Amino acid sequence: MTKLTRRDFIKQVSAGGIAMATSGIAIPTMAQEALKVGIVYVSPVAEVGWTRSHDLARQAMEAAFPGKIKTSVVANVAQMTDAERVFRDLVRQGNKLIFGTSFSQQTPIHKAAQTAPSVFFEHCSGIRQAKNVGTFEARYYEGTYLSGVVAGKMSKSNTIAFIGGFPVPDVVGAANALMLGARSVNPKVVCKTIWLNSWYDPGRERDAAKTLVAQGADVIVSMTDTPTTVQVGEELNAWTIGYASDMSKYGPKKHLTSFLVDWSSHYIAAANDVFAGKWTSRHQWDGLKAGVVKMAPYNPAIPQDVIALVNERQQAITNGSLHPFTGPISDQTGKLRVPKGSVIPDAELKAINWLVEGMTGLG
Template sequence: MNSLTRRQFLQYTGAAASVVTAGGLTDAARAEEVLKVGVVYVSPIAEIGWTKQHALAVEAVKSELGDKVAITAIDNIFMPQDAERVFRELAASGNQLIFGTSFSHGTPLQKVAPRFAKTAFEHCSGIVHLANLGTFEARYYEGCYVAGAAGAHMSKSGKIGFIGGFPIPDIVGPANALLLGAQSVKPDITCNALFLNSWFDPGKEKEAANTLLSQGCDVICSMTDTATGVQVAGEGGAWSIGYASDMARFGSGKQLTAFTLDWSSDYLRAAKGVAEGNWKPEARWDGLAAGVVKMAPYNEAIPAEIVAKLKQLEADIGAGKVHPYAGEVKDQDGNVKVAGGSVLSDTDIRGMNWFVQGMIGKLG
């Protein structure tokens, strides 16, 4: 697998074009037997985090398909104008399947996909579908709800904290689920929420975590692309909840659990579909039941009987017996958003732009 910076990619595509031109029918036929896949990461590939989990899914494709796939991966592409150029270059260089891995890749993909009708595009965290653009996402809120319950069992202050990258529905929804899960154990517990307006800014994240500690939060969950929140919480004697990857080794023994992401099934499904000629754009949104969302091992400090309850909660959510957004649910101002006896629809969950009652913070 090639892992390239954008500058290296430009050099790579130029070299590839020369090879194809000089190739001949035999080489061309051999090239057609190999599935060319391009992947664009929003941040650098680190030991853990959002991009790492996508990189692991790419490795799963390589492991499954072996020499039948050639993968070009480009990291740290965040700005929309850069992403549009990179997606266009990947498509122009013959990649039959191209992945975008961030909400911020949405507009660039929507611009590029129609120009390359024979190329399949997949967008993680996307909401727009085209004839050759599919989307996949995780039900983060399911893992957040379980993690919130774990946090409430261990919290002594009755205050938990949440750090998000941006106040978008994909982050606001899980933040609400974290608190609702905690309130299912302790109804009066509250959550202080802060947003960094960045996916990857360890300095800002450290400041935010310290702010939450100073506000009395003794459990901190951070939905960013670093382990900074887990690390700062542990160093400050607070419990933490990891996101995307299991971050326990950074938490000074204080990570309660993590809601991890396994994108392998999404990547493999798309790759095999393109290779077999039956790929179609889909809107996939899976959680605990499908194994896209998984809970990391629970901290040994959590009593065994509580761990048993948490694992049962996982199973009940996966089976549909418990819904994190089951009513009655009120917003910060006390307005009923989900009536008793009903649950929030998938459409409303994916467009969530309000905080639940007990959340301390602002979205604007």
């Protein structure tokens, strides 16, 4: 039997998809009963968005182990008190592998894990591990940097915008990378930022998008769980860039691209480790290179030389010759934060709480 490390398995899935990852390797044999896997979604399962990306990963995991996995899904669990009850219920139902899909579920998942030491928990967006709690995240900033290159080239007003859920480090870092990408091709560009203080609020998001267009933004990037911003952009003739899923169907004329997240490799690798009896707690933070972050097809309205430049930058990030957070970088007050030639270490990126020069918000 071929034994794979978790990282080896992720590489195979990312390189060639589920079929390649499961072809020619020996999947560990299960006991008679299927592995029960519980998943807690922070929002409803829709056609696109954050939760949709997790549900696609669930489907990929089931396809990778046909007949060997039984999943239980609980959607739209945004409140911490509700989340703790749901996690405990999934434990009582016999689930041996449980996924949390939101930063807001961190305290509930750890409370549940403390009382269920034989159950393995995987927490997406979590920053704290335990013996039976592992975490995984995406380097969204790589996708927003490329989005920024597109935005900087396509903006005529030199004003772009970012709509985020909460100003947590992962999202703040993504917003910063958008601006850094935009200014790398258009030094005059500025970025207006609105925080919804909600992961899922289409009404508030619509108001934010309309406000930003009224303030002169002609490219809006959303990091939310709905296609609302893309729809508003289509209505008001503003370019948009989506998140988590390809949102072009909601803005066939004005949607430029989306930066995608594909969690399939993490879900499959976690299940593989449980089957193999070698699951361990760890933190994984993957991006373009591992195929966790991807770019959706580009709008034909984008000039070919811009697409070529974006593809060149993407290759540079993938091969390590370009890091979006390479100095000099100043914050929105003008203070130098990253000297020329230096790169923000991962540990600092994971805790970033300031915006780069040229952005509004947080200050």
